[in-house]
Amino acid sequence: MPTDLVDLSGHEQVVFCSDPATGLRAVIALHSTALGPGLGGTRFHPYPSMDAALADVLRLSRAMSSKNALAGLDHGGGKAVVLGDPRTDKTPELLRAYGRFVESLGGRYVTACDVGTYVTDMDVVAQETRWATGRSPERGGAGDSSLLTALGVLRGMRAAAQHLWGEPTLAGRRVGIAGVGKVGSRLAGHLLDDGAEVVVTDVDHAAVARLVERHPALTVAEDARALVRMPLDVYSPNALGGALDDDTVDALTAGLVCGGANNQLAHDGTAERLAARGVVYAPDFLVNAGGVIQVSDELHGFDAERAAARTEAIFDATLAVLQAAEADDVTPATAADRLAEQRIAGGGPVPWLPAAPSRGADTRPPAS
Template sequence: MAPTDLVDLAGHEQVVFCSDTDTGLHAVIAVHSTALGPALGGTRFHPYPTLDAAVGDVLRLSRAMSYKNALAGLAHGGGKAVIVGDPHTAKTPQLLRAYGRFVESLAGRYVTACDVGTYVPDMDVVAEETRWATGRSPERGGAGDSSVLTALGVFQGMRAAAQHLWGVPSLAGRRVGIAGVGKVGRRLVDHLVEDGAEIVVTDVDPAAVDAVRARHPDVAAAEDADVLARSPLDVFSPNALGGALDDDVVADLRATVVCGGANNQLAHPGVADLLARRGVVYTPDFLVNAGGVIQVSDELHGFDMERAAGRTQAIFDSTLAVLAAAEADGSTPAVAADRLAEERMAGGGATPWLPRSSPDVS
């Protein structure tokens, strides 16, 4: 299948292929929607085996960003970019600047940020060539590490699930299993410890587990994510790679709630139905992990952590609304979240967005 065969022209507004011979840059930028405002989404740097694989990934990710930004109440549509290559060997300042020039050429239709394989210092370099790079360092007027508010948002999603199921917006006394204690997972542990939860963690990097347990000695450790998912838990929280929930894992899952920061947690859409049939409440990942995009979007208005954190706290109310809607109409939370996002995008699509001359968009 040729890459162009993957492009859903009815669903994506624009797909841009970027190539720079001098630096070896090969990238794809996908703008799914600008119905609510300029498309916002991170840049993933990954050694895709084929261009088809890169295009397929960026199309899925950009669409998900439209839904995430809509549910977060942001004046942004969805976009995403992928740079093809091993970030450990292919990433150079020259390549990042070349990429920044492509972002700038879109005149504000796409605003970028960090994602897998790109970090705050990378966005500082990209920003040398474009006004439309967020996730920059505080020294460059940016918000810094977006995992701060990503973790806060996931915690708010958990609190909402607890309110929905148990009538109390707290995880105190509940057993929470966290798979992946990198940037987001370790910050999530801090929130849960303060809330009084019993916590079990795992990570492919033993040093990450050791760091969490050194900070919180009462936190237990599981052998791996599969063992953790099959343990008696109140909440299972995937915070590493996507696809953590497949048919086999769901069949053995003993948790009552799934709520985590990882993107694309469901191996396929049917997993949402499997979870519902087993009585497991799933808080859609693109709903609860929106704290990071809320944080970087705030840079466009002169970053204010208190303001961004306040918007992230609202994930509690959004999650409650989605869970209530799903219960009321007998659908899954995934379907209810999609419907709410689509309603917001449709409502915002009457007036087309026009790029401004500066990044102070609203």
């Protein structure tokens, strides 16, 4: 067991979950509860080892602390990963076993959807815990959080466009989207509506074909390596983390990186490498917060207009971060981290967001 990863991570709690009867192997990581219960999705992925799963959940939960802080939510950072192939290993029994582990934390961790999990999965998890969000409307939830995630990325991209090019629009710009899953596919439609030229790619060629059938104006790149080398104004990673490795950064033609994937920077030096090349990076944990805003609102009785208004404010948040980075001569990632750390240390609201719903209102259904 790589305990050094846990010891050095700064996390409050890391829970290993095992249920031999269903085959469940999972890790739940709580980075911080300074602002409230940890909130973050459950990722179901075929990790090659427990070490790889642990490293990923620690990175993801730490990023959730910053995301929730910048989104003005009364939540700390948490995340969970389930080891396995969601296409073959996911069963109702396994999901219910996972739900019992979430429930055992007594509300310190609130879960939702992530890569490999869906609204229907959260409905099953919610049979065992009150702390599952992202449920279907029929089960008292808000439904698919990718709707507001994609909207938030669009708002962040428009803010970055204003910062770079003086106009809050992608009209006439060429945007490359790597990953056309739940978020990337919706983002592609938004960008086409905004007047952008959109190029897409995904390892799932069937997903690309389905998207092109809906939006024939899309152009398709062979793969992500080919996409980053094409003439682009914006590169938008929307798949798994680590998309911005050294080779990708060195090959980028785009002047702006803005996407919905979590943990896009492959290592601590990537932000500086992007800056050295003159590429503006809109921090992922800032622009992709629409989904967590939605599931957080679900805890208080989901109000679609209220959640959308808070997601729209990602535009102002992105502008504030990019302006702070320019004024302080630091990378946008550093500027965003500083603002998040200030809120985690001092609490209180953030200036660019409307007030969050009261933590006292709670319409979660009891576990069945």
